[in-house]
Amino acid sequence: MTPxxxxxxxxxxxYFVSPIVYVxxxxxxxxxxxxxxxxxxxxxxxxxxxxxxxGGMAQINLNDLVFRNLFASMRFILLIIxxxxxxxxxAEERKLRTFEFLMTSPIGxxxxxxxxxxxxxxxxxxxxGLTGLVPAVLMLFSDFDWNxxxxxxxGMALLGALFLSVGVFASALTENQIVAAFVSxxxxxxxxxISGLGTLLGDTTAGHIISxxxxxxxxxxxxxxxxxxxxxVYFGSSLILMLFLSHRVVESARxx
Amino acid sequence: MxxxxxxxxxxxxxxxxxxxxxxxxxxxxxxxxxxxxxxxxTTMRILTCFMHATEGTARVAGFDCADQPLEVKRRIGYLPExxxxxxxxxxxxxxxxxxxxxxxxxxxxxxxxxxxxxxxxLASVRHRLIGNLSRGYRQRVGLAxxxxxxxxxxxxxxxxxxxxxKQIIEIRELIKxxxxxxxVILSTHILPEATAVCQRVVIISEGxxxxxxxxxxxxxxxxxxxxxxxxxxxxxxDCEAKLRAIAGILNIFPGQTTGNFIIECVLGRDLRDExxxxxVSNHWGLLELRTISMTLEDVFLQLTxxxxxxxxxxxxxxxxTSDRAEITQETAS
Numbered sequence: 001m002t003p004x005x006x007x008x009x010x011x012x013x014x015y016f017v018s019p020i021v022y023v024x025x026x027x028x029x030x031x032x033x034x035x036x037x038x039x040x041x042x043x044x045x046x047x048x049x050x051x052x053x054x055g056g057m058a059q060i061n062l063n064d065l066v067f068r069n070l071f072a073s074m075r076f077i078l079l080i081i082x083x084x085x086x087x088x089x090x091a092e093e094r095k096l097r098t099f100e101f102l103m104t105s106p107i108g109x110x111x112x113x114x115x116x117x118x119x120x121x122x123x124x125x126x127x128x129g130l131t132g133l134v135p136a137v138l139m140l141f142s143d144f145d146w147n148x149x150x151x152x153x154x155g156m157a158l159l160g161a162l163f164l165s166v167g168v169f170a171s172a173l174t175e176n177q178i179v180a181a182f183v184s185x186x187x188x189x190x191x192x193x194i195s196g197l198g199t200l201l202g203d204t205t206a207g208h209i210i211s212x213x214x215x216x217x218x219x220x221x222x223x224x225x226x227x228x229x230x231x232x233v234y235f236g237s238s239l240i241l242m243l244f245l246s247h248r249v250v251e252s253a254r255x256x
Numbered sequence: 257m258x259x260x261x262x263x264x265x266x267x268x269x270x271x272x273x274x275x276x277x278x279x280x281x282x283x284x285x286x287x288x289x290x291x292x293x294x295x296x297x298t299t300m301r302i303l304t305c306f307m308h309a310t311e312g313t314a315r316v317a318g319f320d321c322a323d324q325p326l327e328v329k330r331r332i333g334y335l336p337e338x339x340x341x342x343x344x345x346x347x348x349x350x351x352x353x354x355x356x357x358x359x360x361x362x363x364x365x366x367x368x369x370x371x372x373x374x375x376x377x378l379a380s381v382r383h384r385l386i387g388n389l390s391r392g393y394r395q396r397v398g399l400a401x402x403x404x405x406x407x408x409x410x411x412x413x414x415x416x417x418x419x420x421x422k423q424i425i426e427i428r429e430l431i432k433x434x435x436x437x438x439x440v441i442l443s444t445h446i447l448p449e450a451t452a453v454c455q456r457v458v459i460i461s462e463g464x465x466x467x468x469x470x471x472x473x474x475x476x477x478x479x480x481x482x483x484x485x486x487x488x489x490x491x492x493x494d495c496e497a498k499l500r501a502i503a504g505i506l507n508i509f510p511g512q513t514t515g516n517f518i519i520e521c522v523l524g525r526d527l528r529d530e531x532x533x534x535x536v537s538n539h540w541g542l543l544e545l546r547t548i549s550m551t552l553e554d555v556f557l558q559l560t561x562x563x564x565x566x567x568x569x570x571x572x573x574x575x576x577t578s579d580r581a582e583i584t585q586e587t588a589s
Binding site for chain 1: 267304305306308326330332334337340341342343344345353358401
């Protein structure tokens with residue numbers, strides 16, 4: 001087992017020993033299930049209306065009525081839930097004075113940051129995997145196109161990974177977990193809101209730049225079933241940037 | 257093995273350590289003494305590559321702490337002030353994690369694990385969560401962590417804090433057994449500990465090294481007078497005056513108990529014989545007569561207080577000397 005794998009294993013163990021994963025996981029799955037239920041009921045009501053108007057079997061599009069709405073709503077849920085998962089990563093080490101031990105172990109800071117990020121990413125991806133039950137069950141009773149759902153899941157995975165990297169960065173800044181969670185809320189909400197500014201500025205250079213910086217547009221493309229290289233580049237590069245910044249913050253402890 | 261040249265660390269305008277220079281040979285045990293905030297921990301943190309020095313160079317096993325931190329870290333076992341343990345892991349899981357971080361695998365790791373668990377007598381708690389262990393056990397787990405990969409250099413920040421007297425003696429024996437094969441730096445507040453385990457002592461105060469020598473040499477160097485303690489069964493009022501008549505006696509102070517006196521004599525002369533003669537011929541009833549050697553505590557106080565510009569008065573010095581002499585004797589017994 002390499003040092004990075006050792007860090008990942010230790011973090012995973014830490015998550016499962018504490019109640020965080022169980023609470024966050026339960027809330028996440030409950031909300032996902034509830035939202036799916038509401039959108040399906042809503043789609044059913046619309047189908048009934050259509051049947052009454054047309055007087056026959058109506059074709060309703062589950063992709064449009066259920067999954068697109070579901071994925072769009074999940075943005076907000078991820079924004080609230082993921083900072084709770086990441087807040088402990090570095091803050092707890094600082095608080096419990098194990099940070100010094102980690103920093104004096106023969107392992108690079110990049111390996112520490114990578115190990116911690118991968119551990120929380122694995123937890124998030126497994127939670128996301130569990131939500132796959134919803135489309136799987138729906139498939140038994142209905143017919144829909146799987147491709148936009150898969151790109152939607154890809155979007156949720158990438159968006160979640162980005163949120164987690166922001167959370168890792170925020171956690172590296174402080175020894176207080178609450179502060180770490182709020183800093184990541186703050187950063188994510190700000191980036192979310194500036195997308196509104198981008199729409200407002202419209203077809204100008206500033207407008208394009210702001211829209212590109214915010215994750216909203218890139219996520220929307222994936223939810224709509226569109227895989228664009230520029231979106232993938234956006235998620236990849238911003239994730240690496242956040243992890244690089246985390247590395248710098250951790251490294252800066254040496255100079256304090 | 258460890259070579260520190262003129263390291264300075266500044267936090268803003270505050271200078272934590274100021275041009276500290278010392279070295280530790282292979283197999284040597286060095287004690288770092290100093291009051292709180294003197295810069296002991298800062299020096300240790302620089303040596304373990306936790307932080308960089310503002311100026312100066314520190315080298316461990318020939319590797320520079322600033323330029324080759326990974327090489328340095330591989331050769332160091334470090335026990336910080338607070339034992340760096342993860343409460344959610346069991347002792348075995350924790351030590352396995354530590355071993356893996358240091359690149360140990362397979363049989364290598366298992367045997368190192370068993371060895372350090374055995375050395376620190378952790379076998380009875382090896383499957384318990386560290387969070388449920390007492391302070392003493394956590395401290396020992398911290399030490400097991402530092403010793404796990406059998407590093408040539410050990411840096412221990414107050415290794416016996418939180419341990420009971422029996423464990424303290426065991427850990428001291430352990431550190432002594434490491435001397436010769438390992439270079440050890442340990443910081444401590446407990447001065448008999450430094451006398452007990454270390455070949456050399458560095459006294460640091462306000463970020464500067466104020467003395468560096470063997471414990472015996474230090475006390476010899478700083479002694480300004482010989483001190484003798486006597487206890488009399490029936491001391492008359494004029495006994496002090498009669499004792500003062502002996503040539504070479506500088507001062508007499510009343511001691512802690514009735515009938516006890518501390519006699520200060522000229523450096524280099526042993527007046528016990530003359531004192532005994534006077535006491536016996538006067539029938540004062542001699543119960544006890546002994547010399548008081550300057551303990552490391554006195555050296556430490558003298559050096560660090562002097563730094564603060566507060567020279568001790570002769571009397572308090574004598575009193576504290578007698579107090580400490582007793583404490584040291586108790587500890588030794």
